[in-house]
Amino acid sequence: MTTTPAPLIEVAGLRKSYAGRAVVDDVSFTVDEGEIFGILGPNGAGKTTTVECVEGLRTPDAGRIRVAGLDPVRDHAQVTGLLGAQLQESEIQPKLTVREALELYASFYPDPLDWRPLAGRLRLEEKLGTRFAKLSGGQKQRLFIALALVGNPRVVVLDELTTGLDPRARRDTWQLIEDVRDRGVTVLLVTHFMEEAQRLCDRIAVIDKGRVAALDTPSGLIRQAAGATVISFTPSAPLDDQELAALPGLASTAHKDGRVTLTGGDETVNAVLTLLARHHITAHQLRVSDATLDDAFLDLTGAGQS
Amino acid sequence: MSTATATSATTPSAPVNRAVLKAEFTLFRREAGSLIGILLFPVLLLVILGSIPSFRETDAGLGGIRLVDAYVPVTVLLGMIAGGIQSMPPIITGYRERGILRRMSTTPVRPAAVLGAQMGIHGVAVLVSVAVCLAVGRIAFDVALPRQIAGYLLALLLSVVVALALGALIASRARTTKISNAIGSVVFFPAMFCAGVWLPVQAMPDALAHIVELTPFGAAAQALNQAAAGDWPAWSHLVVLAVWAVALTGAAARWFRWE
Ligand SMILES: Nc1ncnc2c1ncn2[C@@H]1O[C@H](COP(=O)(O)OP(=O)(O)OP(=O)(O)O)[C@@H](O)[C@H]1O
Ligand SMILES: [Mg+2]
DSSP states (O other): OOSOOOOSEEEEEEEEEETTEEEEEEEEEEEOTTOEEEEEOOTTSSHHHHHHHHTTSSOOSEEEEEETTBOTTTTHHHHHHHEEEEOSSOOOOTTOBHHHHHHHHHHTSSSOOOHHHHHHHTTOGGGTTSBGGGSOHHHHHHHHHHHHHTTOOSEEEEESTTTTOOHHHHHHHHHHHHHHHHTTOEEEEEOSOHHHHHHHOSEEEEEETTEEEEEEOHHHHHHHSTTOEEEEEEESSOOOHHHHHTSTTOOEEEEETTEEEEEEOHHHHHHHHHHHHHTTOOEEEEEEEOOOHHHHHHHHTTGGGO | OOOOOOOOOOOOOSSOOHHHHHHHHHHHHTOHHHHIIIIIHHHHHHHHHHTSGGGGSEEGGGTSEEHHHHHHHHHHHHHHHIIIIIIHHHHHHHHHHTTHHHHHTTSSSOTHHHHHHHHHHHHHHHHHHHHHHHHHHHHHHOOOOOSSHHHHHHHHHHHHHHHHHHHHHHHHHOSSHHHHHHHHHHHHHHHHHHHTSSSOGGGSOHHHHHHHTTSHHHHHHHHHHHHHTTSOOOHHHHHHHHHHHHHHHHHHHHHOOOO
């Protein structure tokens, strides 16, 4: 694209407190049209609070939120017309059947999707006559995904998209979300699954204790994380600890049964190899394991240190 | 600033939404408890009482009518109490408690549509119950149909509004379904007493009757009785009903919470 369109979702300086405690504190990010934007973070980090402010379900104490230029609280009626939501916790009428729920929610929107193919893709066609209360946890989750999409929204906000889904349903759902995005829909996604974030998200905000700890592409986050690359080898001769400690980007050193395990960044790998070559030491069984988003997450949220 | 323009969706934010009404009606038909309470219980009581021979003898204390005549309006009110106070509030509180109203508030339809649909459905169910009681009274026990039709309809309408507003107020104040049920039961017995379930208002001692006439269902009972007998209901009763309707609706609207 040659022109930079205004972001479809803007969150700037968002703050929300409960009982005097800030649970979301100065969170800012933007999501471009057609982007899949992920929010990662430990339990209680403030992810749900953040996205429910975007949905207009909670009123921020401070900060500015815009969805397609609209204020989700002040312009709630208009925002609901273009935003589909799957909440982390919600229910529908227990005795409403899947078909009735899909028909009902489709009727709420001016230009809904045909709910039948949607139900098919989420493998709900066998359950159309089943009442909500009689569905399994994963089936309820699939229905909520369908209800979030049935209005043919411009923006979907999905809070824990695939929690409770079996591996196959999870993969089907990822494909569905990718297809939805390919139609130009903007997706804001909260997840605890690194595989999901890595596969779906163009960019990710890691939220920790109510603040944005990092915001980058998945590979950017991995690169940012300290000590996410693990280098291990058995040296042919003992190594000087001080020289090891001076390695660039080094996060930790460990010796066990003659084997050295280092964690560090990309630059650490080359430095170790140079060091070994300089001392004419051979590294037996040299292993360099790729950093994962998991490692990056643990590092960025400080949960890895405990 | 050039922000992306919002699609100007026609926002059906009106409190009446046909799809919601249809869904809530489907759900209402699946609630056996509500159906029995509103539609069956009043007419069953009438049939049982009417089957007792002494209820079919004229009673001087009642001004020359039979007990069964006095009990038709009572069962009419019973349907209203069952619908407005027993059945409706726990449904609405349950919807709020489970986050159903919250989920709906992320759609272009306001959760008020659910409240509107519930009040409409319960209002109609109560009117059906009234019609059944009047018909069974007429056919099975030869109880005369209301003679002052316009007055009867006016009193009936006001009473239904009062019953629904009272239910909405309970739903607005009760945080959980349990509390809602508890308040419902607490209000249920005084309401039934005032409606004359144990003792028709005409048969109450004067001092008691004057107090009961100030309560919503006491006033409703008197107004309905007068219209049934062929008189225009006393304005005092209609005014009492209207004041209750306005006060209860206002209180419910003021305190109602969607979450
Ligand atoms: N309505 C509320 N009243 C009081 N405290 C709240 C409320 N909602 C959230 N909190 C608090 O705010 C913090 C953040 O909650 P939030 O639900 O946003 O976390 P989260 O990141 O979505 O966590 P999870 O991964 O467990 O879903 C928590 O400590 C929670 O106790
Ligand atoms: Mg959450």
